[in-house]
Structures are given as structure tokens and as C-alpha cells.
Amino acid sequence: MSMPSVSSAASAPQAPEGGREITLGQAIREALAEEMRRDPRVLLLGEDVAEAGTPFKVLSGLVEEFGPERVIDTPISEAGFTGIGVGLAMTGMRPVVDIMFGDFLTLAMDQIVNQAAKVHYMSGGKLKVPLVVRTTLGATRRSAAQHSQSLHAWFSHVPGLKVVLPSTPYDAKGLLKTAIRDDNPVLFFEDKMMYQLKGLVPEGEYTIPFGVADIKRRGSDLTIVATSSMVQVALAAAADLEQLGISAEVIDPRTTSPLDKQTLIESARKTSRVIVVDEGYQSYGVTAEIAAVINEGAFYYLDAPVKRLGALDVPVPFSPVLEDLTVPTPAAVVEMAKILCGRA
Amino acid sequence: MVSEHITSSGERPLTADEAMRTRERQFWLGLYEQMLTIRLFEEQVNELYMSAKMPGLAHLYSGEEAVAVGVCAALRRDDYITSTHRGHGHCLAKGAAVDRMFAELLGKQPGYCRGKGGSMHIADQESGNLGANAIVGGSAGIATGAALSCKRRGSGQVVVCFFGDGALGQGLLYEAMNMAALWQLPVIYVCENNLYNEYTPNRETTAGDMLARPRAFGIQTEEVDGQDVRAVYAAAVRLVERARRGEGPAYLHCNTYRFYGHHVGDIQRGYYRSREEEEWWQAQRDPLKLLSSWLREQGLVEERHFTEIERRARALIEAGVRFALEAPYPDPQEVTQHVYA
Ligand SMILES: Cc1ncc(C[n+]2csc(CCOP(=O)(O)OP(=O)(O)O)c2C)c(N)n1
Ligand SMILES: [Mg+2]
Numbered sequence: 053m054s055m056p057s058v059s060s061a062a063s064a065p066q067a068p069e070g071g072r073e074i075t076l077g078q079a080i081r082e083a084l085a086e087e088m089r090r091d092p093r094v095l096l097l098g099e100d101v102a103e104a105g106t107p108f109k110v111l112s113g114l115v116e117e118f119g120p121e122r123v124i125d126t127p128i129s130e131a132g133f134t135g136i137g138v139g140l141a142m143t144g145m146r147p148v149v150d151i152m153f154g155d156f157l158t159l160a161m162d163q164i165v166n167q168a169a170k171v172h173y174m175s176g177g178k179l180k181v182p183l184v185v186r187t188t189l190g191a192t193r194r195s196a197a198q199h200s201q202s203l204h205a206w207f208s209h210v211p212g213l214k215v216v217l218p219s220t221p222y223d224a225k226g227l228l229k230t231a232i233r234d235d236n237p238v239l240f241f242e243d244k245m246m247y248q249l250k251g252l253v254p255e256g257e258y259t260i261p262f263g264v265a266d267i268k269r270r271g272s273d274l275t276i277v278a279t280s281s282m283v284q285v286a287l288a289a290a291a292d293l294e295q296l297g298i299s300a301e302v303i304d305p306r307t308t309s310p311l312d313k314q315t316l317i318e319s320a321r322k323t324s325r326v327i328v329v330d331e332g333y334q335s336y337g338v339t340a341e342i343a344a345v346i347n348e349g350a351f352y353y354l355d356a357p358v359k360r361l362g363a364l365d366v367p368v369p370f371s372p373v374l375e376d377l378t379v380p381t382p383a384a385v386v387e388m389a390k391i392l393c394g395r396a
Numbered sequence: 397m398v399s400e401h402i403t404s405s406g407e408r409p410l411t412a413d414e415a416m417r418t419r420e421r422q423f424w425l426g427l428y429e430q431m432l433t434i435r436l437f438e439e440q441v442n443e444l445y446m447s448a449k450m451p452g453l454a455h456l457y458s459g460e461e462a463v464a465v466g467v468c469a470a471l472r473r474d475d476y477i478t479s480t481h482r483g484h485g486h487c488l489a490k491g492a493a494v495d496r497m498f499a500e501l502l503g504k505q506p507g508y509c510r511g512k513g514g515s516m517h518i519a520d521q522e523s524g525n526l527g528a529n530a531i532v533g534g535s536a537g538i539a540t541g542a543a544l545s546c547k548r549r550g551s552g553q554v555v556v557c558f559f560g561d562g563a564l565g566q567g568l569l570y571e572a573m574n575m576a577a578l579w580q581l582p583v584i585y586v587c588e589n590n591l592y593n594e595y596t597p598n599r600e601t602t603a604g605d606m607l608a609r610p611r612a613f614g615i616q617t618e619e620v621d622g623q624d625v626r627a628v629y630a631a632a633v634r635l636v637e638r639a640r641r642g643e644g645p646a647y648l649h650c651n652t653y654r655f656y657g658h659h660v661g662d663i664q665r666g667y668y669r670s671r672e673e674e675e676w677w678q679a680q681r682d683p684l685k686l687l688s689s690w691l692r693e694q695g696l697v698e699e700r701h702f703t704e705i706e707r708r709a710r711a712l713i714e715a716g717v718r719f720a721l722e723a724p725y726p727d728p729q730e731v732t733q734h735v736y737a
Contacts, residue, residue, distance in 0.1 A: 099593070099594065099596070100594050100595045100596055102596075103595070103596075103667050103668060104594070104595035104596070104667070104668065107594070107595075125596050125600060125601070126565075126601070127562075127564075127565030127593065127601035127602065128532045128533070128562045128563065128565035128566060128593055128594075128601070129565040129566065129567070131567055132565075132567065155531075156531070159531075159566075193452065194451035194452030194453075194503075194514070195452055195453075195514075195516075195530075196452070196512075196513060196514045196516060196517055196530065197512075197513075197517070198516070198517075198529075198530040198531055198534075199516075199530055364731065364732070365735070366731060366732055366735050367512075367735070369511070369512040369731060370451070370452070370503050370509075370511060370512055370513055370514030370515075370517070371451075371503030371504070371510075371511030371512065371514070371725060371726055372451050372503055372725075373503065373511075373725040373726065373728060374503075374511065374512065374726060374728065374730060374731045377728060377731045378731065
């Protein structure tokens, strides 16, 4: 294959002008509540999801509206209740399983990777698993190595799974609704540091399709591809770069599987310089895959190799002075951009 | 430990009975001092959090001191423990120093893990602590593996695996217990049943009889009042010595209660447990009060003993926290060190 196959992407729905300011946490809750009202097959399952509304309080109020039959507190049994989610999904329900910290996905790995991801294909397309696993990613919460990882790349690596990484309240709501209506297992990663992030969300019903990147800022000198909270980092960097006379385009793929290759490649062809920013580990990570996609699709248009900025390849340390060194920052993006644009 | 000489100031020698009572007093006051030290340590941690001097969160052990202290008193220094997210008490009872504990909690360089671990990951090889663990049930395999190692090496060591009632939800625990029983390993599984898995009462998460679970594997199982350090100690000695003799694993179910929230930030708790319940445990079932009243009833102590212990424990905590506050942060270069051995 000389060129990567580029899926024909519909144009990305733009964030609305109107609407109310709500937090990302509220947007998630609204999406769940609306889907649960719309479809009685939707139910929630996880640790402390009911009265406690999760430690992040994202689900507050849902058990009051939908009752404990649909908002189900589980024991601390990630493998067990994720597996139960798979079984529910295979038999006509639409479960949304809550894994409190993305780090605990490791306990449910077999259920997700060997069971949920394989069922449809192995059954020759007969069975399906419309399961959503909601979980978190992101460091800098001073929670140390077992509560801070961003493991979304692992799941992006497995055919049969879809992976969603919202970066704004608007995207979170629209993407979560799509996830619940999708007939496949979907991993939905929320950055726990973004739950209080505010943004405009329309009152009315909308969904956002998977595999459609969103151009969060238009620019001409440089493309910054960023995921999840790194979109906020990229936007902050872009604002700083503007002061230096560098015009940065910020693109948010929103889903890593499926990946909107076309939008990424088009932007790279236009600007000729690309930085990819993601909070997963840099080695063998999302940044590596996206850089490869752009190299394959825009090689002759590039002025420089695609640069990557991921988390430092170390377990996340507790001490703030160390932890802050492990994540991409606006300053690091700006430095890299200046070098790419010959302005260092 | 309480410094007190067996013979009193050069006068007549103690009678045999007096000597026994002195020894008894010293022993229980030693455990009292450890429990008080943990209590004061945790109060200080809470203050560090409230005054925004500690990064992140911590899960306080207050209320559960008799479990760690009673169990660890039955251990040798070279015996192993594995601990949990609520681990400060285990670490201190096994012999960690207050100042380096505080330093770790503040992410400072002299901390037990050079600031890399923090509250939920304190490990101290010197005192046999294989590490606290932030994954619920996450140390069941580690503890059981350490026990197999003790057996293979013929070291005579035993291992204590501390975990909360929430860990009873994790399959790993049962896989590990099965192998411990099959292979007759020197490991004691100590369940700290404080009635809650985070914000959910365990009657909503745990089916059937908890004690029937280890018993199903043929594991020697005992239940004990986890607020009574004397009862915990007696049971722990029985089970530890049994394991040391090669008679296999055991399970000790300690009924206890945490006085604070799930973590330092868990202030509004009314939706999952009542104020009355908390007050009842604090007033009626405080392990420190239970031991001190027993010592008084026995006529084993005078008030000056308590005053002296309290003075000493407070001074230790004060010095420890000052040490940690003044300690340096790790060098930034350390961030890439210790990824590989
Ligand atoms: C595998 C895993 N799932 C969930 C959590 C989040 N979590 C931390 S502590 C806790 C409750 C633990 O309850 P228990 O074991 O009874 O210990 P306690 O806090 O009561 O001492 C939970 C759910 C975790 N740390 N690890
Ligand atoms: Mg508990």
C-alpha cells in the first residue's frame, strides 16, 4: 500500500455558540441520565456509584432518579463486575461499567481484552457486546504510581475495542451518548483533573460520531495533535505561540479507535510541521501511532520529522517536584514548536 | 518502649510477684505507647492535610490501632508484612520511624521511598515491610509468595498480609489462599473488618459468612475483637507461632472501626454512616481507652505512667513532623532513577 487508506470523515460538528456553561463532570452525568431515560436497557455498575456517586461525585443524583436496580453498587471486584457487564451486554442490556481509576483496568483486563473484544468476531458476527467502560486517566493529582496512569493506548491496540478521549464538556456529553448507542465495547477515558473544567453545552439532544476529529483551533504554521486534557495543554501552548507569531492548529482526534486519519493528514499537509501530545507513555504509545499515520500520509509535505510528547517513561512518582516533570506542559510544547519552526 | 528498671532504686529487691507485675506493666504500656503514637501520627497527618502542607490524600488508621499493634507485637523484626492504602499504622507498628514516615508523606528526599511512594506505598525492608499497596487486595499474592520464599529458604520467618474487608471482593485473595493452604505456607491473612468498603457498608457487598471463606480452604480461622489489643495479641501469637512451626496458614478476622472518613477529605459522611454510630465507637470502643481502663482496673499503672508516655509520644511526633517539613525535596534527576534495578 503506497498510501494509508483514509476513511471519509463527515465534517465535525462544531461546539455550539449557545448553551449553558457546565462542567465536564456534569456533562457526563447529563449524558448518562438522558440515555437512561431514553433507553431502559441502560444501567450503571461499579464501586460506590449509587449513594456516593463515585469518589469524584460524577454520578450524584442518578440512583435517586433511577433506583438501585439500575445504578448498582458492586463489591470491589473489577474482574467480576466487568465480566458481568459483558454478559449483560451479550443478552440485550446496555451496561455502563465504572472503573474508578484507569489503573484498575488491569484487574479487568481478561474480561475486556479476551472476552468483550473478541465475542463479536469469534461468533462470526452473531453475538455483540454493547458495553461501555467508563474510567479515568491523568496524573498530577499527587496519587502516586497506582492511581495516575493513562493506559488508553493498551486498548487502542486491541481490535474490537473502541477508545474515546473527550477533552471538553461538549465532546464528553456527545461522545458518551454515542458510546452507549454503539454496539461494540467502548472504553471511555475521562481525565480526573478535568471534571471541574467548564464549557458550553447545548440544552438539546446531540451526539458526536466516533472517528471524527475536531479542529479545536485553526492555524497555518504548525499542527498540534492532542488528546484528552492534553488538548487544553495544546490550546494554552497555541495561545503562547501566537504571541511569538507562530500560528498553531490544534486537532483533537477525540477517538483513538477509530482514528480520523484524514483530518490529521490534511492538517499535516497544510502546516508541514506536527507535534503529537498525549498523556500516555511516549514509548509504544498513542503519539507513536499518530506520528506513524502522519508520516505515512503526509511524508512529502513535512518539513521535519513528526515530534512526540508523551508522559515520561517512568511510574508516576508521588513527590510533586518529580510528578510535575512527567507530564507534557504548555511550556514543553512551546519549546518544541519553536525548534520545529526554526525559532529556537 | 517504657524505660523502667526492674529493681527499684537500690532498696529492697522486688518480690517475684512485683517483678511479674512490672514486666506485665512494661509490656502493655509498650503497646499502649505504640497505639498512641499511631493515633497522634494520624492526627498530625490530618492537620498537614487541612493546612495544605501535604500533597494528595491519606487514609487514616485512627480507631484501628489495636490490630496493627497487637499483630506486629507477635512478630519478629525479620518477619514480613504487606500493608494497604490505610497503612501508616502497620508501618509504624512494624518498626518504621516517625520522621521518615512524615518525610515520605510530604514527598521529601529522606522519606522511606525517597518521596516516590507517598502515603499509600511506604515500604521499609529494614523492618520487614514489603510495602503498602494502593490496589485493594493487591498484596495477597506478594504476601503469599514471600511465605513460599520463607518456606523454601527455611528461614523460620512468617508473613502477615493485612487487608480490609473490601479486599474480600477480590478473586486474587482466594487464589492465593488456596495455594497457601495447599502448600502449607507460613502466612497469616489479617482482615481489618471496619464495616465499610470506602462509602458502602460491607453487608451490601459481601455475601454469606466471611469466615466461611478461609475455612473453605481448610485455613485455621479466628475472629477477634479488633479494638482489644490484648485479644488481638493473644490470637496473633497463637497463629504466628503455629505458622512458624510449619503448621500452615491462618486467617485472623479483626472487627474494628475507622474513626475518621475513608480518607482525610471525606468529611460529609452522613449518607453512608451515622454520627451516632461514629460516636458510639469512639466513646465505647476506642482501643486506647479500652487498654488504659483495663490497666487501671488491674492496678497495674499510675497516672504518671500515662502522662509520661503521652509527653514522649507528642515530642516524637513533633520532632518527626518538623524534620519532614524542613527536609529537602528529591533532586529532579531522581525522576528517571529506579525504573529498573
Ligand atoms: C482494585 C481497587 N479497586 C478500587 C480501589 C479504590 N478503593 C480504594 S480503598 C477502597 C475501599 C477499600 O475498602 P477496605 O478494603 O474495606 O479497606 P478500608 O478502606 O475500609 O480500610 C476502594 C474501593 C482500589 N484502590 N483498588
Ligand atoms: Mg473496610
